[in-house]
Amino acid sequence: MFRIRRTIAVLFATVMLAAACGNSPSGDGAAPAPDTAAPTTAAPATPAADASQPDTVAEAPASDAAETDEPTEPDAAETDTTAEAPAPEPSGTDEAPEAETEAEPTGTDEPTPTTTSEPVVAEPVDPYPHRHDFVLLEGVPGVTDDEIRVAVIGTETNNILGTCILPCFHTGIQAYFDYVNDAGGVYGRRLVIGELLDDELGFNQQRSLEVIDGNKSLAAFQATLLPLGWGPLNDAGVPTFTWNIHGSEAVNRDAIFGNHVIGCPTCTLRSFVWIVSQADATHVGLLGYGVSDTSKVCTRAFADSIDLYGPDLGMEVAYFNDNMAFGLPNGIGPEVTQMIDAGVDFIATCMDLNAMLTLAQELERQGVRDQITLLHPNSYDKEFVAAAGDLFDGDYALLVFAAFEYEVDSPLRHAYDQWVPANGGPVAEQTLVGWINADLFVTGLLEAGPEFNRRSIINSLNQITYDAGGLINPVDWSRQHTAVEPFVYDHAYALHCTSSVRMEGGTFIGFQPEPWMCWPGDTEEWSEPTPTDFAG
């Protein structure tokens, strides 16, 4: 009994001590204080977009710098032999460094981007005339006189999705680096992937800490399923470029730059309602996984969208189920029967591509496959759709980048089409993500100037709006690191856009007049979308 009393006494003392303690204010795990972590309050440490860059460069992002600038570094002669090669076209635009004082998101005055209607600049001006200026740098991790080294971390082993993640992401980055190096590199240095790390699903934090500890890389790239390392990389001030399927791990972290941002997961989606209208559907069924908050919130956002816009457009939610078991181990027969009974003619899900296959097969089994259109959130995979044959005919896929089926007259896209296949990669989402991430990194380098370091890259990027040459909906990094609440658009996209494709005969078909269909981002009122091409 004495032992027990002694143990209890020690425990009690420990409780009293603990109760008198507080929480550390440092680290991003501190009590939520989004404003303190938001990039808008992070004063730039260096004059990143330096004064020597003319204001007008924002209007000429597509200039071909490599043909006009001679590299100044000694080995430039070697690169001159590739003068015919396409030059890097970083696509960041210097927008409003004073954005922190403006409540209105840029572009809200104009419902559609006007790059196509703006006057064409006759004489392309290189937005980054210093791109080949060599400055001796010391103490910048991963930077030598010859190279700028980065780390690539991703999931290959134990990839439960079975999709090509790390290899394709790596190929996209490597292809972009080859493309840039072919035109002389950046600041007289070659871009090199110095560390390629497979996080094997469960070791992302460890691999990220290896990068931090080794201090051999200027920046990190991440395409992972479990992003435990994003926090440490952000805290260590390592610019990190990610396949952003993990919105919660990116928000309020000013060093994390995704291939897109998850603007407002709980907001209504006019793009979704528009797709339903394209299918001439009226009775919508919605399915989501119960085990995943992301899936549940996505499904709820779809339902809210129909509830908000549906009455005017003749649509209603006829079936809603956000409690599906992950992987559909019990099949989906009863749910499909109920949807048929409810007259559903359009089903949108927030589930993976494997579940879409199960759903389509069940629809076929119950004889209604040709009467119900599906909306696929994650099925933009050519091999997958080709293997399904005509099973998905008439269905739609929603994307966060300009679908390959649309002509995007952007040097970055043309270079992608050339360099990724040359590196043995597929023209597919994951290689494009790596490509866009790499372009954003180089944009950060160029914005930071020849005397760059990690912090100046981060701060520079956090002052610009970036659209990857029209491949993505422009992201204003001065304000879009922040978490978004429903119907508060201050931190969301300036325009609400979608790039959608239809499936026919085992392939994808573009049906939009332009790569993007957009709505004003500062209102939730319904309007017809405006066809938009950010590439201009």
Added chain:
Amino acid sequence: MTGSADFFEDLFRGLLQGTPPGAVYALIALGFVLTYKTSGVFNLAFGAQAYISAAMYFKAHTLWGWPKWAALVVSAFVLAPLIGLVLERLIFRHLRTASAVSKLVVAIGLSVALPELFNQAARFTAVAGRQITGIMPDGSSVFYDPFGVYRFNRDELAMMAVALVATLLLAALFRFTMIGLAMRAVVESPRMTEMSGINADRVSAFAWALSSTFAGLAGVLIAPRFNSLVSTDFFTLVVIAVAAAAVGKLVSLPRALLGGLGLGWFIAVFNTFLPRWSGDHTWLRPFQENLTPSLPFVVLFAILVLWRAIGREREASDPLSGVDPPPPALAALERHPKLTLFTRLFGVGFVAVVGSVVWFRAGVLWMHLVTTAVIMAVIYLSVTVITGMAGQISLCQGTFAAIGGFTIFQMADRFNMSVLAAALLGAGVAAAVGAVLSLPVLRLGGVWLAIATLAFAFFFDAVMVKFSWVGGGTTALLTGTRVPRPLIGPIDFASDRAFLVLAVVVLVIVSIIVIQLREGTVGRTLTALRGSEVAAASIGISAARARIIAFAVSAAIAGLGGALLSMHQQNVNYSTNFGPVNALFWLVIVVALGARTVEGAIQAGAAFALFEPLILKGDLLVWILRGEDHLPGLFPLSGSWRLVLFGMMAIQFARHPEGLVEHGKRRSAARINRWLEAREGAAS
């Protein structure tokens, strides 16, 4: 009248829709029963065996382009029985007389190791969108509608037919053939069987080949239901199918078949009617939202807890089945005083040297790894209490740890409470949950207790985490489940070094508590219960009270460790850290190294965090060889080998329940004791 007709039509359709998944559960339940009847092993590795054959079939047919029949023969009729024979020869032949719990631990070790071993050896990974084509021609695209209500495809019909025919054939095998009788006899008493002139080894080998072939066939047949092959899906199916096998009390094949089909029917009918009823009765809505995804686990838990016959059959027929020989004394208690002194000095020196190196030389990575090792040691002490001291297998320690993590997240997020106070609160909440959980599962004991705790872990995973007051809901979606580090007066534990000190202090305190428990009344009571519950009860020991205490203390320690881990990572990271399948590895690694001692838990913590970078990645070798240039080309090895190696080590649990390290220590101590005694004898 029409409404009534609709009801029955819907009911009939629901039953038909539930038949294919029911046949899946039935196939696995049949295999489960078959293995148990022929080997006495509660084979949680059945899913792993099925997965290997399914993956082999997929690789051979889909990726290599073999004909279906060739792929089927190789995967189900060559590879599967071969695996069974190897398992029998190397492992289970030596475990015939081991306790059911020991065999269960071995099976858990195999369920962790086998899929990874296959994946590494065959370089197999899931391939999205490349669905397995079933064994029938056009199996998924040709449908039959026997009742005009619901269509079945060829693969499903084949699967149902195999389940039915297998039930009949296997039942006949056991009832009417000599080999069937011999297989059952070998399980009951191998020595008595051999005295009857039957070669028990040969019969046992046949039994394992048969049950493994069935596992392989089941794997190939059910694989088309998955759109990508992942071993954890097969494991989850096995857990669900245990409910069906339990209907047959693990021995009746027809009941297992009916149990499987019944489970499929119940889930389908439930999913057919509950949504429409909840539309009319809003009070049903929460049940529909929360119960639907977890229904299989709720059913499993309900069967185990409510069906009184479960868990008592064997004990009723065999009064000695609950009697295990007392565990051997710890090496530390038997060794020579000089050796004890030397060991302690060496231990103190080792800790001092390693601590100094870590403190003065470690960078952010190694500081993180060592801190993780310390915290995992705290969590593993919970396994020491429940498994090492109480002799019970709990497979929901990850859930208790998650409760600790979520408690500090919620308290810090909602009330800005000190995370240290919240960690203690989390330990208290976990203790309360553990105590409450122990009440209904107390009478089960052994393997059924393990399965009940696993069902609880899956239930927590499927239902509880979804509640915003647990998992964070929309808040977690927007900003994750981030938690701060603690602050005590001027000491800010945001620094990794400071936090390591805090973790070490907690480990020391928890270690002392565990040692106090082990050497106190509770520990001795639990030891007595491990020996013989009946004998302990006869001298007035309350088994219920002791087990509730053990469960509560174990859960509290896990909760505290989970809270620390969340503070360390500054995020709860539930699915990475605390998922039900992840936590299986915790048990495996602790029992492999030593579940009875504090040192065992610390070694397991160190192995969990440091084995991959030091050994598999080759950092230790780099240090020894003085440079990466000399590192052999095979490094770095995949971290998956960690699962393989410790899974394989866990299979030693039956022979060395004290763990391999403790076993090695005892042997070394005995040898040195003899040497010291001989030396002292000569001197005197």
